[in-house]
C-alpha cells in the first residue's frame with residue numbers, strides 16, 4: 001500500500017533567493033528536507049526587486065525615463081538565470097518573455113498618462129513582475145512545476161491590499177493543486193492575487209508569508225515553514241537590538257500581536273488562517289536549515305521575556321476641534337472614516353478633551369488626502385520621521401533600556417504592552 005504523503009508549504013522570501021548561490025542553497029534545502037512530503041513552495045521577489053520595481057513604476061507613472069533602472073533589473077535577473085542554467089539558454093525563454101511584457105506595460109503607462117486615482121491599480125500590474133520573474137527562475141532551478149497563483153487566489157479590487165475571497169479561493173486551490181502536487185513540487189508566487197476579471201492584485205508589502213498561510217489553509221497542509229535569514233522568531237530584530245533571544249516555541253496569539261505591532265519577520269495576516277485550522281508555523285534559518293528554529297502553534301505561556309518591536313517611518317497626527325468643542329464620538333467617527341478612506345492605518349491613538357492623536361505609517365500622498373478631507377473641521381498638526389517602539393511583556397528595566405535619552409511624543413501602557421513614539425535618530429550601534 002502506498003504511504004499517504006504529508007503536505008508541506010515552504011515559503012522563501014527575498015533574502016533566500018537574492019542571487020544564484022542563494023537559489024542553489026534553496027534547492028539544497030528542498031532536496032534534504034522535503035523528501036517524504038508533497039511540497040508547495042511559495043517564493044517572493046529576489047532580494048530588493050520589489051523596491052526597485054516601485055521606483056521604476058513611479059518613473060513610468062509620472063512619464064519619466066525608466067530605462068536605466070529597468071535595464072539594471074533585466075541584467076540582474078538574466079545574470080542569475082545565466083549562472084544557474086548556463087548551458088541551457090532555452091531555459092531562459094519564459095524569463096525573456098516576462099521581461100518583455102514588463103517593458104511593454106511600462107512603456108504604455110509612460111506614453112499614456114493614467115489618472116492619479118488609478119495609481120494603486122497600475123502599481124499592482126507592474127510590481128507583481130518581481131514574483132513572476134523569481135518563481136520562473138526558482139521553478140527551473142528545482143525542475144519543479146510553475147504555477148501562476150493569480151487565477152486561484154481570488155481577491156476583491158482593493159489594489160495593493162487585496163482582500164481574499166475565501167470560498168472561491170479554497171474551491172480553486174482544491175480543484176487544481178492536489179493533482180499537481182501529486183506529480184511533484186510546485187513553485188508559486190507569494191504576494192499576488194487576482195480579481196474575478198483577471199486583473200492582478202497584491203496582498204500588501206511583505207505579504208508572501210500570508211500567501212503561504214492561504215494555501216496551507218485551503219489545502220489543510222500539515223505545516224508551513226518560512227525560511228528566513230534569522231534563527232527563528234526572536235524577542236527583537238537583531239538588526240537593531242543587541243542580545244536577542246530566540247523563542248523555541250510560541251503561541252499564535254503572542255505571535256499575532258508581535259506581528260501586528262510591527263515585528264517584520266512575519267506578515268501580520270499570516271497567523272489567523274493557520275490558527276483556524278491549527279496548522280503549525282515554523283520559522284527556520286535558510287543559513288542553518290537543520291537548526292531548531294521556532295514553532296508557532298496552539299497554547300498559552302507563562303510570562304515571556306520582554307519583546308521589543310521598532311517601527312520607523314511613522315507620522316504623529318493631532319486633530320483639534322476648531323471651536324473648543326470636546327472630541328466626541330461624532331468627531332471620532334469623522335476622523336476614523338477619513339483615515340479608513342485614505343487607508344492610513346492607526347498604530348497608536350490617544351485622546352484628550354479637545355484633541356485626538358494618531359500614530360500612523362507615513363505616506364505623503366495619503367496624508368495630503370487626509371488633510372484635504374479634514375482641514376476644514378479640525379486644526380491639524382503632524383510630525384513625520386518618527387519611530388514607534390513597542391515592548392510586549394515589559395518590565396521597568398526594558399522600559400529604561402529603550403526610553404533613556406529620548407523625548408517621548410506619545411506614550412501608552414496596558415498591562416502587557418508599553419508603546420511610545422519618538423523622533424527618529426541615526427542608528428549608531430545596537431540598542
Ligand SMILES: Nc1ncnc2c1ncn2[C@@H]1O[C@H](COP(=O)(O)OP(=O)(O)O)[C@@H](O)[C@H]1O
Pocket residue numbers: 012013014015016044206227228229230232233234235236237238239263264265266
Ligand atoms: N522578532 C524578530 N525576530 C526575527 N527577525 C526579526 C524580528 N523582527 C524583525 N526581524 C527581521 O526580519 C527579517 C526577516 O524577515 P524578512 O526580511 O521579511 O524576510 P524575507 O523577506 O526574506 O521573507 C530579519 O532579517 C530581521 O532583521
Ligand SMILES: N[C@@H](CC(=O)OP(=O)(O)O)C(=O)O
Pocket residue numbers: 012013014015044045050051130190191204205206207208209
Ligand atoms: N516581494 C514583496 C512580497 C514579500 O513578501 O516579500 P518578502 O517575503 O521578501 O518580505 C515585498 O517585498 O513586499
